[in-house]
Amino acid sequence: MQPKPPPNPGRRKFLIGATSVVGAVGVAGAAIPFIGSWNPSAKAEAAGAPAIADISKLAPGEMMIVEWRGVPIYIVKHSEESLNQIDKNLERLADPDSATEQQPDYAKNKYRSRKKEISVLTAVCTHLACAPKFYPQLGTTDFDSNWQGGFFCPCHGSKFDLAGRVYSGVPAPDNLPVPPHYYKTDGLLVIGEDGETA
Numbered sequence: 001m002q003p004k005p006p007p008n009p010g011r012r013k014f015l016i017g018a019t020s021v022v023g024a025v026g027v028a029g030a031a032i033p034f035i036g037s038w039n040p041s042a043k044a045e046a047a048g049a050p051a052i053a054d055i056s057k058l059a060p061g062e063m064m065i066v067e068w069r070g071v072p073i074y075i076v077k078h079s080e081e082s083l084n085q086i087d088k089n090l091e092r093l094a095d096p097d098s099a100t101e102q103q104p105d106y107a108k109n110k111y112r113s114r115k116k117e118i119s120v121l122t123a124v125c126t127h128l129a130c131a132p133k134f135y136p137q138l139g140t141t142d143f144d145s146n147w148q149g150g151f152f153c154p155c156h157g158s159k160f161d162l163a164g165r166v167y168s169g170v171p172a173p174d175n176l177p178v179p180p181h182y183y184k185t186d187g188l189l190v191i192g193e194d195g196e197t198a
């Protein structure tokens with residue numbers, strides 16, 4: 001059964017980085033703006049070139065998607081309300097401290113990121129590789145009566161919080177992987193490299 005969208009589904013926008021990724025992750029909409037900020041050639045991409053995302057226009061509560069090594073990467077800018085939830089759901093998480101190595105060392109913190117307001121997550125469920133969907137709003141949904149915001153995998157019901165930490169008792173065994181990343185400038189995010197401050 002398709003999960004019912006949480007309240008006010010149109011309140012926040014998804015910013016999509018590439019049309020090819022839209023199909024891959026099942027997020028689409030007529031009003032979706034494009035951010036054409038990554039463009040490694042196919043050859044360079046195959047060789048593992050980093051993807052560069054212009055996140056300067058990403059607003060709190062929005063998500064954009066870029067592709068790195070053929071895999072969609074979710075970039076989420078959290079609202080203050082979302083950040084306040086980060087410690088309030090720990091008892092429901094399987095690995096709240098990110099003990100499993102699913103992130104670089106600099107992202108082994110409760111936000112699982114270099115900057116607490118930005119999550120950079122591989123959009124591949126750790127169960128059987130479906131694309132989890134972004135449900136940032138808090139409240140009741142078809143799949144959770146007390147949803148704290150995060151990602152829901154429609155294939156077999158796995159849930160992840162806004163930092164990509166997996167819930168207990170779901171098929172997915174691990175948190176969503178955090179790819180190597182760093183900030184070239186405040187508005188330019190490089191995915192696929194650790195940068196000099198790793």
Ligand code: FES
Pocket residue numbers: 125126127128129130153154155156157158171172
């Ligand atoms: S692939 Fe996500 S729950 Fe199975």
